Amino acid sequence: MDIVTRFAPSPTGELHLGHAHSALFAWRRARAAGGRFLLRIEDIDIRRCKREFEAATLVDLAWLGIDWDGDVRRQSEHFVDYGRVLDGLARRGLVYPCFCSRSDIAASAGAPQGPDGPLYPGTCRGRSASERKALIEAGREFCLRLDCAHAAAEAGPYSFTDETRGRVEGQPLLFGDVVIARKDTPTSYHLSVTVDDHLQGVTLVTRGVDLLPSTHVHVLLQRLLGYETPLYAHHRLLTDENGRRYAKRDRALTLRALRESGASPEEVRRRAA
Numbered sequence: 429m430d431i432v433t434r435f436a437p438s439p440t441g442e443l444h445l446g447h448a449h450s451a452l453f454a455w456r457r458a459r460a461a462g463g464r465f466l467l468r469i470e471d472i473d474i475r476r477c478k479r480e481f482e483a484a485t486l487v488d489l490a491w492l493g494i495d496w497d498g499d500v501r502r503q504s505e506h507f508v509d510y511g512r513v514l515d516g517l518a519r520r521g522l523v524y525p526c527f528c529s530r531s532d533i534a535a536s537a538g539a540p541q542g543p544d545g546p547l548y549p550g551t552c553r554g555r556s557a558s559e560r561k562a563l564i565e566a567g568r569e570f571c572l573r574l575d576c577a578h579a580a581a582e583a584g585p586y587s588f589t590d591e592t593r594g595r596v597e598g599q600p601l602l603f604g605d606v607v608i609a610r611k612d613t614p615t616s617y618h619l620s621v622t623v624d625d626h627l628q629g630v631t632l633v634t635r636g637v638d639l640l641p642s643t644h645v646h647v648l649l650q651r652l653l654g655y656e657t658p659l660y661a662h663h664r665l666l667t668d669e670n671g672r673r674y675a676k677r678d679r680a681l682t683l684r685a686l687r688e689s690g691a692s693p694e695e696v697r698r699r700a701a
């Protein structure tokens with residue numbers, strides 16, 4: 429089987445050394461095996477993503493010597509794809525509208541914690557169809573949540589393979605009733621990543637270990653949607669000399685700043701290795 433990897437940055441800032449590490453990791457795996465390396469721009473958050481950061485991303489990657497195959501897929505141009513999948517999940521009764529605000533959820537003291545904070549207490553799960561209709565008609569904003577217990581029952585037990593960790597047992601309830609379409613965007617990170625990795629034929633998903641918990645949701649969605657599960661490689665996160673993760677706030681370590689201070693692509697590749 430041909431190996432297909434991808435790098436999927438969100439254009440909310442400039443790329444830094446941590447991104448270079450991640451991009452090189454995916455690119456090398458594809459190139460070493462004579463496979464394909466894809467570039468995907470994850471810009472579903474239209475308010476935070478900027479075209480200038482997207483353009484800068486392409487410049488930075490090219491400067492580093494990273495080339496990609498085929499067209500760049502820009503998620504904001506594919507809301508129709510995600511909407512179609514969402515409709516299918518809704519028809520199967522696997523998602524429900526949630527009208528709660530952040531503060532409603534924060535107020536539900538004692539809720540167990542998930543990887544992203546308190547798990548959703550399920551307030552809107554049991555609403556009747558007429559109640560939902562009335563709230564929507566009254567103009568109340570809502571997101572869509574996955575009914576994870578229902579989804580787990582439909583999907584059955586599942587697992588995935590991480591290259592360094594081996595077989596990982598799927599935990600469908602890890603994030604609780606996770607948001608699958610946001611209030612402001614007709615999709616979510618989890619949904620669009622899962623749909624795109626499938627549509628693009630990605631066989632090896634490489635990304636930072638900070639996203640390992642999310643993989644439990646993605647593989648659950650793959651099961652529900654009848655998609656193949658790719659192989660995963662969650663790599664360590666690059667840290668600075670103080671052991672801190674690189675972040676968008678580290679201006680001095682953006683690839684552009686390094687380039688402008690005279691660093692060569694080889695030097696940056698070495699630092700990012």
Ligand code: GLU
Pocket residue numbers: 436437438470621634635639
């Ligand atoms: N867009 C995500 C990020 O920039 C990465 C998505 C993924 O690799 O699954 O953190």
